[in-house]
Amino acid sequence: MxxxxxxxxxxxxxxxxxxxxxxxxxxxxxITVEREDLLKTATGLKExxxxxxxFVTGVDYPDHIxxxxxxxxxxxxxxxxxxxxxDVPKSDPAVDSMAPLWPAANWHEREAYDLFGVExxxxxxxxxxxxxxxxxxxxxxxxxxxxxxxxxxGDKYARPPLSVIDSRAGDDAAAGKPSARVEQxxxxxxxxxxxxxxxxxxxxxxxxxxxxxxxxxxxHPSAHGVFRGVFEVDGEIITRIDSHIGYLHRCFExxxxxxxxxxxxxxxxxxxxLSAMLNNWGYTMSVEKLAExxxxxxxxxxxxxxxxxxxxxxxxxxxxxAAIETGALTPYFYYFDERERILLLFEQLCGARFTYNxxxxxxxxIDAPEGWFDDVLAFCERLEKSMVDYDKLLLGNYIFxxxxxxxxxxxxxxxxxxxxTGPSLRxxxxxxxxxxxxPYSVYPRIDFDEVVxxxxxxxxxxxxxxxxxxQSLKIIExxxxxxxxxxxxxPDLPRYITPAPGEAYAHIESSRGxxxxxxxxxxxxxxxxxxxxxxxxxNLQALPAMATGCYFSDAVLIFGTLDTVFGExxx
Amino acid sequence: xxxxxxxxxxxxxxxxxxxALDASIALLxxxxxxxxxxxxxxxxxxxxxxxxxxxQLRLGPTHVGPRGTLQLIADMIKLLSKEDVFPKNADxxxxxxxxxxxxxxxxxxxxxxxxxxxxxxxxxxxxLLYVLAIPxxxxxxxxxxxxxxxxxxAMMGGLxxxxxxxxxxxxxxxxxxxxxxxxxxxxxxxxxxxxxxWYIFLQPIGFMVFFVSTLAEINRVPFDLPETxxxxxxxxxxxxxxxxxxxxxxxxxIALIAAAALTVVLFLGGWHGPGPEFLAPIWFAIxxxxxxxxxxxxxxxxxxxxxxxxxxLGWKVLLPLxxxxxxxxxIVMSI
Numbered sequence: 001m002x003x004x005x006x007x008x009x010x011x012x013x014x015x016x017x018x019x020x021x022x023x024x025x026x027x028x029x030x031i032t033v034e035r036e037d038l039l040k041t042a043t044g045l046k047e048x049x050x051x052x053x054x055f056v057t058g059v060d061y062p063d064h065i066x067x068x069x070x071x072x073x074x075x076x077x078x079x080x081x082x083x084x085x086x087d088v089p090k091s092d093p094a095v096d097s098m099a100p101l102w103p104a105a106n107w108h109e110r111e112a113y114d115l116f117g118v119e120x121x122x123x124x125x126x127x128x129x130x131x132x133x134x135x136x137x138x139x140x141x142x143x144x145x146x147x148x149x150x151x152x153x154g155d156k157y158a159r160p161p162l163s164v165i166d167s168r169a170g171d172d173a174a175a176g177k178p179s180a181r182v183e184q185x186x187x188x189x190x191x192x193x194x195x196x197x198x199x200x201x202x203x204x205x206x207x208x209x210x211x212x213x214x215x216x217x218x219x220h221p222s223a224h225g226v227f228r229g230v231f232e233v234d235g236e237i238i239t240r241i242d243s244h245i246g247y248l249h250r251c252f253e254x255x256x257x258x259x260x261x262x263x264x265x266x267x268x269x270x271x272x273x274l275s276a277m278l279n280n281w282g283y284t285m286s287v288e289k290l291a292e293x294x295x296x297x298x299x300x301x302x303x304x305x306x307x308x309x310x311x312x313x314x315x316x317x318x319x320x321x322a323a324i325e326t327g328a329l330t331p332y333f334y335y336f337d338e339r340e341r342i343l344l345l346f347e348q349l350c351g352a353r354f355t356y357n358x359x360x361x362x363x364x365x366i367d368a369p370e371g372w373f374d375d376v377l378a379f380c381e382r383l384e385k386s387m388v389d390y391d392k393l394l395l396g397n398y399i400f401x402x403x404x405x406x407x408x409x410x411x412x413x414x415x416x417x418x419x420x421t422g423p424s425l426r427x428x429x430x431x432x433x434x435x436x437x438x439p440y441s442v443y444p445r446i447d448f449d450e451v452v453x454x455x456x457x458x459x460x461x462x463x464x465x466x467x468x469x470x471q472s473l474k475i476i477e478x479x480x481x482x483x484x485x486x487x488x489x490x491p492d493l494p495r496y497i498t499p500a501p502g503e504a505y506a507h508i509e510s511s512r513g514x515x516x517x518x519x520x521x522x523x524x525x526x527x528x529x530x531x532x533x534x535x536x537x538x539n540l541q542a543l544p545a546m547a548t549g550c551y552f553s554d555a556v557l558i559f560g561t562l563d564t565v566f567g568e569x570x571x
Numbered sequence: 572x573x574x575x576x577x578x579x580x581x582x583x584x585x586x587x588x589x590x591a592l593d594a595s596i597a598l599l600x601x602x603x604x605x606x607x608x609x610x611x612x613x614x615x616x617x618x619x620x621x622x623x624x625x626x627q628l629r630l631g632p633t634h635v636g637p638r639g640t641l642q643l644i645a646d647m648i649k650l651l652s653k654e655d656v657f658p659k660n661a662d663x664x665x666x667x668x669x670x671x672x673x674x675x676x677x678x679x680x681x682x683x684x685x686x687x688x689x690x691x692x693x694x695x696x697x698x699l700l701y702v703l704a705i706p707x708x709x710x711x712x713x714x715x716x717x718x719x720x721x722x723x724x725a726m727m728g729g730l731x732x733x734x735x736x737x738x739x740x741x742x743x744x745x746x747x748x749x750x751x752x753x754x755x756x757x758x759x760x761x762x763x764x765x766x767x768x769w770y771i772f773l774q775p776i777g778f779m780v781f782f783v784s785t786l787a788e789i790n791r792v793p794f795d796l797p798e799t800x801x802x803x804x805x806x807x808x809x810x811x812x813x814x815x816x817x818x819x820x821x822x823x824x825i826a827l828i829a830a831a832a833l834t835v836v837l838f839l840g841g842w843h844g845p846g847p848e849f850l851a852p853i854w855f856a857i858x859x860x861x862x863x864x865x866x867x868x869x870x871x872x873x874x875x876x877x878x879x880x881x882x883x884l885g886w887k888v889l890l891p892l893x894x895x896x897x898x899x900x901x902i903v904m905s906i
Contacts, residue, residue, distance in 0.1 A: 214723050222801045236727075236878055325801040327792060327875030333627040399793055399874045552727075553877045556802045 021082070026289055026504030030083045035067075038086050039096040042069075046101050049075035050082060051416045052432065053102035054538070056109060057531040058116035059520050060141045064089050065116055068518065068531070069098070070505070074416065074432055081438075083505070088118060097123035104419025107541040115140040115253075130246035130570060139251055140529075211239055214552075218247050222325055222556045225566025229543070229559075236551050241544040248570035256530035261287050261497045262361060264530070269355035271534060272568040274317055275511040277303075277310035277346075279568075280359035285440065286506035286517035287361050291499035293490055299363035300442045301483040305376065306349065306358060307508075308472040308479070312383070313342040314511035315423075315465040315472075318563050322462050323394050325560045326403050331394045338386065341379050348372055361497055363489025373480050380473045387469060395466060404459035408546040408558045411456060418542035421535045422513025423464040424562060428456030434509035446478045458554075461561040496525035512536050512563055534568040600692045604681055612824045616643045618860075619867055626871045653813035658721055661810065665719025670811065670818035672712035677825040680705040684832045685760045687842045687851040698759035699751065702833055703744050706788065706826060710736045713797060713807050716819075720810035728806025731878055732797035735787055738885040739794075743784035745893035749777045749900035750837060763841030771838040776896040778838045780889050785834065787885065789826045792870040796878055831862040 024030040033041045052072040059066040069084040088095050097120035098105035109120045110129040117138035120126055128135060137144050211232045217223035226247035232240040252271065256264045268279040281303050288295060295303075320335035343353040348369055350358045358365050394400055410420070415428035425432055433450045435443045451467040453460040499521040507516030513535025520529040539562045546562075547555040582592045617632070617640055624631030632639030657666070683698040685691035695701050710733050717729015751757055753773070754765045771778045787794035798806030808819045835841060835858045844854030876884065 212723060212727075221804060323874065327795065327799065327801065328873060329623075330627050330871050333629065337628055393872075397874060399876060402880060403874060403877060551877055551879065553799065553802050 024083075024503070026502060027083050028505070029080060030085060032085045035086045035088050035095050038084070041084065042096075042098055042101055045071060045082065045084070049073045051075055051102075051413075052421075053098065053104040053108070053419050054081070054421075054514060054516065055518075055531070055533040056098065056105060056112055057518065057533075058112050058118055058140065059529045060116065062142075065093055065118060065141075067095060067112070067118065070516070070518075070533070071102075072432070074430055079437055093117055094119040094121055096121050097126075099123050102419070103417050103545075104538060104541065107537065108419075111537075114138070115251075117141065128246075130249040130251075132246075139254055216555075218244075222560070224321065224560070224564060225569075227540075227559075227564070227566060227569075229555075231552065231555065233552050236553070238547055238550055238552060238555050241547055241555070243540065243543055245540070245566070245569050248566045250571065252571045253530050253532060256527055258526065260525045261291075261499075261527060264527070265359065265361075266355065266357045269357055270567055271532065271571055272314075272510060272512060272515070272536065272565045273354065274565050275310045275314040276354065276356050277306045277358060278508060278510040278515065280356065281307055282506065282508045282510065282515045283517050284359045284361050285508060286504055286519050287497065287499070289506045290502065290504035290519050290521055291361070291497055293362045293493065293497075295363055295441075296487040296490060297442070297484050298367075298486040299488045301479050302364050302368065302488065303359065304441060304443070304446070304479045305476055305483075306346070306356075306364075308475045309342050309345065309376070311511040312469050312472050313339045315469050316342075318465050318560075319390075319394065319462065322557070322560050323400075325557050326400055328394065328397070328400065331390060334386075334390055334393070338383055341382075345372070345375060345379060348375070360489055362493050363487070365489075367488045373483070376476060377480055380476055384470070384473055387466070391466060395463065401459060403554075403557065404462060405457060406455075407458040407554050408550055409455055409457040410542070410546060414545065415456060415542075418545055419538040420513070420542055421538060422510070422563075423451070423468060424461050424539055425513065426451055427453045427460040427464040429454045432514075434507055434514055438507070440506070440508060442479075442482075445482065446475050448475050448478075458557055458561050461563075465563075498523060498525050507533070510535055512565065512568070513539060532571055534571060536562075536564040536566070536568040537571075540564045540569055601682075604692060605678070608678065608681065608825055608828065611828050612821055613643050615824050615827065615863065618863065622864065622867045623871045626868070647817065650813050650817045655815070656810075656812045658810045660721040662719035662721070665715040666810075667815075669712045669716035669719060670815045670822070672715065673709045673822035674818045674825070676706055676708035676712065677822045677829060680829045681825070681832070683759060684829065684836060685763060685841065686832065686855045688760075688848060690842075690852060691760065694758060694760050696756075696758050699747060699757040699762070699837075702759070702829070703740075703747070706829065707736065707740055709822065709826065712822075716811070717807040720807070722810050724803045724805070725807050725809045728797045728799075728803045728809070731799075731803075732790065732807060734878070735790075735794060735796055735881055735885075738882055739784040739787040739889075742780050742885060742889035742893045743788060745890070746777045746780035746784065746896060747837060748893075749774045749896050752897070752900050752904060759836050763836055763843065766840040766843060769838060769840040774838070774896065774900070776892055776899070780893045780896065781838070782834065784885070784889055785830045786866065786869065787881065789823070789830050791827070791866060793873045793875045794881055795870075795875055796881060799875065827863070827866065831859055831866065834862050835859050 020033070021029055021031050031041065050071040050073040052074055054070040054072055056067060056069045059068065064087045067086050067088060070081060071084065072081040073079060086095065093116070095118060097109055099109060099120070100122060106123070106125065107129060109123055110125070110127060112118050113120060113123075113126055114128040114130050115138055127133070131139070211234050214231045214233055216227075216229040216231050218226040218228045220227075223229075228244040228247070230242040230244065231238055250270075252267050255267060259267070265280055265283060268283045269276040271279050287293075316335040316339040320332040323329075323331035323335075346356060346358075347353050349372060350356050350366060352358075410418075410424075410428050412429045415425050416430060420428070421432065429452060431437075431450050431452045434440070435448075436450050448471045451464050451471060453464055501521055501523040503518070503520050505516060505518045507514055509515070514533070515535055516533035518529075518531040518533065519527050522528040543555075543559060543562060547558045550558065578592065578596075579589075582589060620631045620639075620642070623629075632642035635641045635645045680702050682692040683695050683701050685694060713732040713736075714729045717725045717727070717732070720726070750762060750770055753770075754762050756762065756765075786792075790797050796806075797803075798808065800806075803809070808816060811819060835855060839858045839862070842851035842855040844850065844857075846854075
């Protein structure tokens with residue numbers, strides 16, 4: 001937290017339990033409440049203008065599970081985030097759900113339920129989210145052992161019958177059927193005598209139309225990874241979407257507990273694999289915060305340069321897939337040609353094209369080779385020119401605009417309540433960019449603009465990326481001009497980094513949104529708990545809210561503009 | 572060339588029954604058109620690959636044969652050697668008949684299109700009606716494929732194909748009425764002969780409507796909704812593989828040939844061009860490939876419409892324009 005918030009301590013007026021708010025090292029404003037008071041506190045926070053629910057997670061201690069919530073306020077004059085902590089006993093791990101207050105809490109609570117077994121009372125749809133429905137045990141608990149993994153031990157680990165799983169989806173589905181809707185209308189009409197069903201609806205009733213359930217994925221050309229959406233379509237219109245994720249779940253958070261701090265860096269590459277550098281950066285930054293390690297300036301600039309290059313590469317992939325989903329195959333090749341140049345730059349820098357493992361705790365792995373910065377500048381100049389052409393080819397195209405404009409408009413309130421972050425949120429008109437809202441590294445020394453648009457429709461979500469590429473180019477050019485000579489990694493770091501017991505949270509603006517790492521140390525060389533707050537996960541849960549009522553073809557586009565990477569959703 | 576009278580005399584002199592004569596002539600001509608078509612498809616697939624590669628900063632096929640010209644042959648051999656996958660719940664007859672129906676309906680349309688003076692299999696008096704009507708049978712094939720595959724994506728693709736092709740049939744047919752009014756005949760060779768000034772200049776609105784609805788009729792971008800790979804995987808042909816799939820591909824390219832040839836005949840003066848008469852087919856070919864190139868160019872540049880936008884364009888824009896064209900033609904002719 002920056003100093004000016006400290007100076008304006010009065011600005012946290014209106015938050016319930018004000019006296020209990022403390023400034024914790026590594027976490028910022030923190031409030032610890034009893035679990036009975038949680039709902040009261042949360043309601044107060046919501047009323048006090050905390051509108052963006054970022055995550056909830058658990059930390060498993062021998063006798064209790066500590067739940068950690070992070071909620072951000074975009075409305076308050078003094079923008080701030082607050083961390084709410086509460087303890088639940090293991091004997092009765094139940095707590096009130098936040099989903100009625102912030103719809104975004106829905107999936108985050110399902111995740112905590114799935115991995116910690118915390119029951120959220122009042123949650124609308126408390127199912128496992130990553131693990132299969134019949135999984136036994138809660139993987140992120142410390143007493144979880146791997147012999148649970150094979151569910152075959154007779155009665156001890158009995159599977160719930162499949163019909164139980166199916167019927168849950170089936171009941172809701174029946175209500176959405178057009179014929180069922182018309183039947184209800186006719187029944188209401190018979191009771192009240194008022195005509196409730198139109199002529200057309202009567203006609204439809206006689207035809208007995210029905211919704212078609214389409215299984216979109218897990219193997220589908222447009223599912224960016226392994227996403228399964230159960231789409232119910234009435235003709236060409238989507239009436240209901242049920243998202244199923246977890247096909248790529250590797251439980252990185254559990255793996256992190258069995259690796260030293262340094263060993264976990266390569267795993268972060270494999271989460272959001274389209275912007276691996278930024279993942280590296282977010283993780284190393286939070287470890288540095290936890291262990292209080294300073295980073296040399298040259299390393300900070302190198303991180304900015306590679307991070308922004310990686311953001312450009314990721315946005316280029318986004319634009320090319322947006323083109324492909326509308327049926328234009330050609331822009332893809334142009335965007336990928338540019339991306340290829342970025343990958344070549346990375347290859348020159350660190351030898352890898354995709355999963356870089358470039359950053360180190362306390363700096364970066366290798367310095368840039370001779371002439372590399374000139375290549376970077378030449379690339380920036382080239383891309384700046386060619387982006388004009390590409391915008392004409394794709395964004396200026398009449399059909400593309402017709403397909404994208406006005407589709408699934410998301411207002412700022414909707415976007416915040418569903419917990420969108422990143423370009424998708426800014427397209428709805430909320431200026432929340434971590435680089436500006438909570439500046440880190442040397443970003444304050446660099447002059448660039450947040451890309452904030454107003455409509456929040458598909459077209460704006462695409463334009464936001466296209467504009468951000470230009471801002472990133474601006475950042476890179478300034479960073480290359482400013483970079484000083486010097487060390488690239490803090491010298492004399494121990495082989496095993498052993499931070500003092502404590503907690504730290506650091507977040508960066510990844511190409512998809514607010515990427516945060518919450519790390520708990522117990523003083524050993526391995527983290528006690530690593531929580532990864534992946535922006536794709538938060539963004540994806542808005543899909544049903546956005547796409548219901550749209551055309552089936554548009555649902556694919558909306559899914560594309562949310563820009564999810566399943567390595568990060570499932571982690 | 573023998574005239575029909577000479578042929579008839581030859582047959583009666585040698586005691587050959589007339590039906591056998593007719594049948595053998597028909598067979599020979601079909602074979603000729605068929606092999607021409609096969610050659611055309613090979614050329615077009617190669618052209619499509621090279622054109623798209625050029626537009627997309629790629630090289631296209633380079634390995635099989637000189638400059639990759641034999642790539643399609645290699646592909647055909649591959650498709651032939653593929654296992655014939657038959658979905659478990661698919662409808663036996665619909666599933667098998669569909670590719671053949673699509674292929675045949677595209678193919679028989681070519682029979683009435685003249686590519687040079689007297690270079691036509693059957694110069695029908697109702698040639699224009701015939702070539703507009705026959706390709707519509709392909710709709711049935713696509714629905715059969717979609718319905719018979721027992722696959723939801725295929726089903727949606729088939730239904731989209733039906734909705735789209737039926738909608739675009741109407742403006743497409745109306746757009747050429749202006750020409751019929753001017754020529755006073757639906758015989759394709761008469762339409763070509765009547766073109767001193769190409770009808771693309773006399774009937775610009777008609778040409779635009781015809782060209783756009785032709786793209787929709789042959790399911791090319793921006794109207795390739797029946798197979799939209801981004802949502803319907805591969806539309807009506809999702810479940811097809813091997814040779815059955817190849818037949819769909821063939822049908823698609825032959826429909827492209829027929830559509831481009833018809834455009835040349837109706838609007839670009841057919842085989843007319845400077846120079847002696849034996850150059851006529853060459854002129855035809857030049858115009859034909861020009862049209863094909865434009866269609867490919869469109870395909871590899873534009874995104875596609877959404878289904879409701881396609882319907883809107885057909886019924887709310889193209890149909891009124893086609894009617895307007897008839898009105899203008901009528902007014903101009905009566906002055």
